[in-house]
Amino acid sequence: MELPLRKIIHVDMDAFYASVEQLDNPELRGKPVAVGGGSARGVVSAASYEARKFGVRSAMSGYLAKKRCPELIFVKPRFDRYREISQRIRNIFLDYTDLVEPLSLDEAYLDVTKNKKGNPSASLIAQEIRKRIFEETGLTASAGVSINKFIAKVASDYNKPNGQKTVNPDEVLDFLENLPISKFYGVGKVTTEKMYQLGIFTGKELKEKSVEYLTEHFGKSGAYYYHVVRGIHNSEVKPDRIVKSVGTEHTFFENLVSEVFMLEKLDDIAKELDRRLHKKKIAGKTITLKIKYSDFTVQTRSKTLPYFVADRSLIMETVKELLYQEKPKDSVRLLGISLANLNTDVKEGEKKTVVAVQLKFDF
Structure with a gap:
């Protein structure tokens, strides 16, 4: 069965957190800015484009970021402000379609196959949305436009920042064949290296491999x-x-060496998790304890209960059990608790429909 092609837009804000800080504080404009902590324990949540030129990236330690860019300015994150602007951007999306799928505060998919403006061109809609975002918030956004979520996501990164890329239906196959494998959404650094070892450097070489070959080397991801x-x-x-899943974690200024101190910190983390769970009216069965050691290795320990929990005291009962399950191998720099197997989970049957790429389509 052939499904009709969709008109999908992926909108991705440009260096969102850092751009908000530069917007609110004119003294930061044009300067390398990192949102996060600049201490040895700090982590970069976002970096401005001025900082990225020096190799500063999100998830990088504050120490390394400062080493790469001595002039780097660190600012503390203000998530309430980011959420406020994100909601304003989302309201713009909703003026065009109700089919909006947020991925985070700074990016979302929009299905504009049928839209509230009656505009047959997804490319023009994307341009209009980006223009409105800039006029109403002072921030820039990039967009990708194509026949499905995967290609739109890849395309949105093509002309960043403040750019747009449309991959028309008749351009899809050529676009994907010429795409470097590292640019494929869902192919991380480790998988990229593995593909290189197998002689797969572009979509063209990936396309030459059978589904059996890819499944053999990459498991379920092969298909x-x-x-x-x-x-x-x-x-x-x-x-x-x-x-x-819903989780909370915390990185400590000083490493923890005693399980007593770890339990104190875990109790605080469980309180925050409890608050988030009750706010979202979510409960879960699988509790996971995350431990990051001083050498940056990460260990997770999980237990699935026969009933749903959301209460701090019940969560902590299992967390204590998981902590004492095995003595920590080293001092601990980060602890986290997450809840999965939620009461919001919906089991869906696998969709096995194959879509043929149709060439005549008004984009």
């Missing part, structure tokens, strides 16, 4: 790679994305 390189990705834009 995903086989289909997306052929422009096949049937995932719909879902306005209400199902939350798969």
Whole structure:
């Protein structure tokens, strides 16, 4: 069965957190800015484009970021402010379609196949949305436009910052064949290296591999790679994305060496998790304890209960059990607790429909 092609837009704000800080504080404009902590324990949450020129990236330690860019200015994150602007941007999206799937505060998918403006051109809609975002918030956004979520996501990164890329239906296959494998959404650094070792450097070489070959080397992801390189990705834009897990974690200024101190910190983390769970009216069965040691190795320990929990005291009972399950191998720099197997989970049957790329389509 052949499904009709969709008109999908992926909007991605440009260096969102850092750009908000530069917007609110004119003295930061044009300067290398990192949102996060600049101490040895700090982590970069976002970096301005001026900072990125020096190799500063999100998830990088504050120490390394400062080493790469001595002039780097660190600012503390203000998530309430980011959420406020994100909601204003989302309201702009909703003027065009109700089919909006937020991925985070700074990016979302929009299905504009049928839209509130009656505009047949997804490219023009994307341009109009980006123009409105700039006029109403002072921030820039990039966009990708194509026939499915995968290609739109890849395309939005093509002309960043403040750019746009449309991959028309008749351009999809050529676009994917010429795309470096590192640019494929869902192919991380480790997988990229593995593909290089197998002689796969572009979509063209990926396309030459059979589904059996890819499954043999990449497991379940093999079928995903086989289909997306052929422009096949049937995932719909879902306005209400199902939350798969809820978690909270904390990095400490000084390493923890005693389980007594760890339990104190875990209790604080569980309180925050409790607050988030009750706010979202979520409960779960699988509790996971995350431990990051001083050498940056990460260990996770999980337990699945026969009933749903959301209460701090019940969560802590299991967390204590997980902590004492095995003595920490070293001093600890980060602890986290997450809850999965949620009461919001919905089991869906696998979609096996294959979509053929149709050439005549008004984009």
